[in-house]
Amino acid sequence: MISTLTKKNNFDIVFDSQKVFRIILEAMSNPAKIIDLGEHTDDLFCAYPAFLATAMTLLDNEVSYHVCGNDPLAGEIASLTLAKQDRIEAADFVFVFAPDEIEKVISSAKYGTLADPQKSATLIIYDDGDPIHPLTFSGPGIDGFRTIQATSTVKAAITLRDKQEYEYPQGIDFLFISEAGELFAVPRLITVA
Amino acid sequence: MGIEHRKLTNNHYNFAFLDEGSKREIRRATLKAVAIPGYQVPFGSRELPIGRGWGTGGIQLTLSLIGPEDTLKVIDQGSDESVNAVSIKKFVGLCTQVKTTTRTHEATLIQTRHRIPEIPLTQGQILVLQVPIPEPLRIVEAREEITKQMHAEKDYAPIWLQLYESLVKYNKVTIASEYPCMVEGRYVMNPSPIPKFDNPKLHKSSCLYLFGAGREKKIYAIPPHTEVISLAFDDVPFEIESFAGQQCRLCGSGNTYLDEVFDAQTGERFHQCSDTSYCKEVVDHAQ
Numbered sequence: 001m002i003s004t005l006t007k008k009n010n011f012d013i014v015f016d017s018q019k020v021f022r023i024i025l026e027a028m029s030n031p032a033k034i035i036d037l038g039e040h041t042d043d044l045f046c047a048y049p050a051f052l053a054t055a056m057t058l059l060d061n062e063v064s065y066h067v068c069g070n071d072p073l074a075g076e077i078a079s080l081t082l083a084k085q086d087r088i089e090a091a092d093f094v095f096v097f098a099p100d101e102i103e104k105v106i107s108s109a110k111y112g113t114l115a116d117p118q119k120s121a122t123l124i125i126y127d128d129g130d131p132i133h134p135l136t137f138s139g140p141g142i143d144g145f146r147t148i149q150a151t152s153t154v155k156a157a158i159t160l161r162d163k164q165e166y167e168y169p170q171g172i173d174f175l176f177i178s179e180a181g182e183l184f185a186v187p188r189l190i191t192v193a
Numbered sequence: 194m195g196i197e198h199r200k201l202t203n204n205h206y207n208f209a210f211l212d213e214g215s216k217r218e219i220r221r222a223t224l225k226a227v228a229i230p231g232y233q234v235p236f237g238s239r240e241l242p243i244g245r246g247w248g249t250g251g252i253q254l255t256l257s258l259i260g261p262e263d264t265l266k267v268i269d270q271g272s273d274e275s276v277n278a279v280s281i282k283k284f285v286g287l288c289t290q291v292k293t294t295t296r297t298h299e300a301t302l303i304q305t306r307h308r309i310p311e312i313p314l315t316q317g318q319i320l321v322l323q324v325p326i327p328e329p330l331r332i333v334e335a336r337e338e339i340t341k342q343m344h345a346e347k348d349y350a351p352i353w354l355q356l357y358e359s360l361v362k363y364n365k366v367t368i369a370s371e372y373p374c375m376v377e378g379r380y381v382m383n384p385s386p387i388p389k390f391d392n393p394k395l396h397k398s399s400c401l402y403l404f405g406a407g408r409e410k411k412i413y414a415i416p417p418h419t420e421v422i423s424l425a426f427d428d429v430p431f432e433i434e435s436f437a438g439q440q441c442r443l444c445g446s447g448n449t450y451l452d453e454v455f456d457a458q459t460g461e462r463f464h465q466c467s468d469t470s471y472c473k474e475v476v477d478h479a480q
Contacts, residue, residue, distance in 0.1 A: 014208050018260040021220050025258075026317075028227045029401045029416045058224075060217050115345035118225040118234045140230050140377055140419040143397075168379065173228045187228035189377065 009080070010043035011056060020057040024175065027185040032137040032146045038181025050181040051095060052076055054124060059083040059093060066091035068105060069098030070126075097126045099153055106160040109172050117169035120188075127153055127176040139190040148184070158192050209256040210288040215239050219257040219412070223403060226414035231376025231421075232344070233327050233411040241407070248281060248306060249407025251323035255285060255304045258319060258403075264292045266300035271308040271450070271467035278306075295470045307370070309391040311449050311471040314400035316417065322385040327406040327413065329373040329383040349381050356424060366429070374423045376415060381424070390433045390450045395421040441466045444475035 011017075019040045027035050041049035044056075048070070055077045059065055064086035067074035073095065078085060088094055088108040096105050105123065112120035131149035135158070138145050154176055161172060171188030207213070215237075222236040241249045259265065265285060269278040273295040281304060282293050294300050297310040306323045314320060330340040333351035343349070352373055359366050366372075370386040374395065384395055385404055395402060395415055402415040415421055425431035440447040442463045449471065451464040466472035 141416040143418045169229050
C-alpha cells in the first residue's frame with residue numbers, strides 16, 4: 001500500500017517567525033492595541049493556527065509550557081518546538097483555552113522574583129466571546145488611555161491578576177488571541193481604570 | 194515571500210546570520226525587557242564576526258528583529274559614514290539583503306551608537322542602541338550580584354550620593370554622557386553613552402527603544418510613551434549641554450547637538466551637527 005505524505009505545515013521558521021515576532025513585539029510595546037496575526041498564520045493547518053504560530057516563534061527546547069484545555073495543541077507544540085511540557089507552576093508559557101481554568105492558572109503561574117522578574121510566565125489566552133465590556137487601559141506603551149471592547153474572558157483575567165497584588169516588577173504578562181487571529185497584549189505594568 | 198527572499202540572500206549564512214535558536218532566545222528576552230521597562234534582562238550573547246564591545250549587543254538585537262520588509266539605518270556618533278556604522282550596515286546587508294537608508298524618517302529599524310537622531314522618531318520605528326556598560330550602578334558598586342540586589346530592593350542611594358558629591362565638589366553634576374535616568378519610577382537605567390542632550394528624547398517617545406549589551410549579556414527596553422526622568426535634585430534641575438551662540442558651520446542649525454572640530458594647522462575651532470543625515474537634509478532643503 002502506498003501512502004501519500006503531505007507536508008502539514010508550510011510555516012517558514014525563518015521568515016514567518018520573524019513576522020509573527022514583530023507583531024507580538026508591536027503588541028507588547030503598544031498594550032491593548034489589537035493587531036491581526038491571522039494573515040501570517042495561513043500556512044499552518046490546525047485548529048488554532050495563531051496559537052501554534054506564536055508557539056513556533058517563541059518556544060524551543062530551552063523553555064517549558066503548559067496547555068489548559070486543548071490536548072491536540074499541546075501535542076502539536078511538543079512535536080514542532082521540542083519545548084518541555086511542565087506543570088503550570090513551572091511553565092514559562094501557559095496556553096489557556098478553558099475559561100473556567102483561568103483562575104487556577106493565574107493563581108499558580110510563576111511571577112518571578114524581585115531580583116529576577118523575567119523568570120515569570122507569559123499567559124497566552126484564547127479570547128472567546130462577545131466583546132461587551134469597555135475597558136480603559138493605561139501604562140507604558142499607551143499615550144494616556146486606550147479603551148477597547150473586551151470579552152468577559154479578558155475582564156476576568158485582568159481582575160484575577162489584580163487580585164494577586166504582585167509587587168512590581170514581579171508579575172505575569174498576557175497575550176490574548178481570538179479565533180480569527182486578532183491579538184493584543186497586556187503586560188504586567190498595564191492597569192485598567 | 195520567504196522562499197523568494199531566500200533566493201536573494203547569501204547561501205552561506207542563515208538569513209540575518211544568527212541561527213533560529215539564538216534569535217528565539219533574544220526575542221524572548223526582548224519581550225520581557227519591553228514588559229519590564231528599564232530592567233536588564235540577561236541573555237546568552239552569541240559570538241559574532243566582530244569583537245565584543247564593538248556593538249555586538251545592538252547587532253544581535255538588529256539581527257533578531259530584521260525582516261525582508263525592513264529599511265535599515267545605522268549611525269555611529271550621529272554619522273552614517275563612520276567605520277563602525279558602515280561595517281555594521283554592510284554586514285547586516287550581506288546576510289539579509291534589506292534596503293538601507295541614511296534618511297531617518299525612511300528607516301523602520303535604526304541601529305545607533307552614542308546618539309539619538311535629531312528628527313523625532315515615530316510610532317512603528319525601532320531604535321536599537323549599542324551599550325558598552327549597561328549597569329548604571331557599576332560606577333558605585335563593582336559586584337554584579339550586589340547591583341542586582343540593589344535593583345531588586347530599589348536601593349539607589351549610592352547613585353544619588355554620587356550626584357551629590359559631584360555637586361559639592363564641582364558645583365554641578367559633571368556626568369556628560371551615560372547620564373542615569375529613572376524609568377517608570379522603578380528602575381535606574383543607563384541610557385547608553387548618549388550625551389545628556391539626548392536624554393529628554395527617551396521620555397514619552399513615540400518609538401520603541403531597545404538596548405543591547407553583547408559583552409555584558411543584557412537587553413533592556415523603553416516602550417513608547419514611557420516615563421523616563423533624568424536623575425536630578427529638586428533644587429538642582431537636570432540640564433542638557435548648551436550650545437548658546439554656536440551654530441553648525443554647514444547647515445546653520447543652532448538647536449542640534451554640535452561637535453566641536455579643531456583644525457590643528459590654523460588653530461581654528463568650529464562646530465557642526467553630529468547628526469550628519471539631519472545636517473545634509475537641512476542643507477539640501479535650503480538649496
